[in-house]
Amino acid sequence: MASVDRLAFDQALKPLLGDLEQLYEEMDREYARVAARYGFQCTGCIDNCCLSRFYHYTYSEYIYLRRGFAQLSQQKRAEVRKRAEKYVEALEQRGSQGDDSPFRMMCPLNESGLCILYSRRPMICRLHGLPHELALPGRPKTVFGPGCHEFAEKCGHLPYYPFDRTRFYMCMSELEAGARKILGASQKPKKTVAHMLICDEVERL
Numbered sequence: 001m002a003s004v005d006r007l008a009f010d011q012a013l014k015p016l017l018g019d020l021e022q023l024y025e026e027m028d029r030e031y032a033r034v035a036a037r038y039g040f041q042c043t044g045c046i047d048n049c050c051l052s053r054f055y056h057y058t059y060s061e062y063i064y065l066r067r068g069f070a071q072l073s074q075q076k077r078a079e080v081r082k083r084a085e086k087y088v089e090a091l092e093q094r095g096s097q098g099d100d101s102p103f104r105m106m107c108p109l110n111e112s113g114l115c116i117l118y119s120r121r122p123m124i125c126r127l128h129g130l131p132h133e134l135a136l137p138g139r140p141k142t143v144f145g146p147g148c149h150e151f152a153e154k155c156g157h158l159p160y161y162p163f164d165r166t167r168f169y170m171c172m173s174e175l176e177a178g179a180r181k182i183l184g185a186s187q188k189p190k191k192t193v194a195h196m197l198i199c200d201e202v203e204r205l
């Protein structure tokens with residue numbers, strides 16, 4: 001096991017986290033370009049994507065998020081962790097009840113509708129909302145995904161404008177292979193943002 005807070009500032013991971021930052025910038029640019037083609041702007045909505053339970057499978061994003069989290073004040077970290085603990089508790093309770101309806105609870109990093117670690121948010125938070133396509137190696141065909149509820153309301157009548165997630169997923173997968181090698185981790189993590197905020201140890205071989 002290794003402390004995730006120590007790893008967040010480990011020199012061995014610095015280049016990798018720099019590459020992740022660049023990849024995030026590319027995603028943000030491409031998202032903004034495609035959103036502008038539709039004239040779509042996310043200004044918050046009832047069907048807030050921060051209420052969705054997303055799992056993230058990347059050590060690099062986990063460590064990068066914790067790097068940002070470590071820079072918040074001690075009081076803010078304590079408040080956020082309390083919310084994260086409640087989130088994980090509610091999720092586990094739901095699992096034990098065998099309830100398979102969609103789990104809806106606000107992400108512990110969201111305060112008054114805004115993400116307090118916006119520049120550190122994971123890939124899925126960055127790409128969510130726009131209709132997209134994905135062509136992964138080994139899969140027989142390109143998969144198309146819809147936009148979010150808000151997109152459907154505002155722009156659902158417009159023809160599809162290509163938003164290809166493939167390159168982003170491929171680059172992320174390469175980054176992750178590098179992260180797992182440095183960490184000596186054999187498996188993918190599976191964590192919601194709440195888990196990332198309260199799990200302080202990364203398993204290593």
Ligand code: SF4
Pocket residue numbers: 049050051107108109110114115116117118121122125193
């Ligand atoms: S990390 Fe930020 S953008 Fe992503 S779900 Fe949480 S609050 Fe929303």
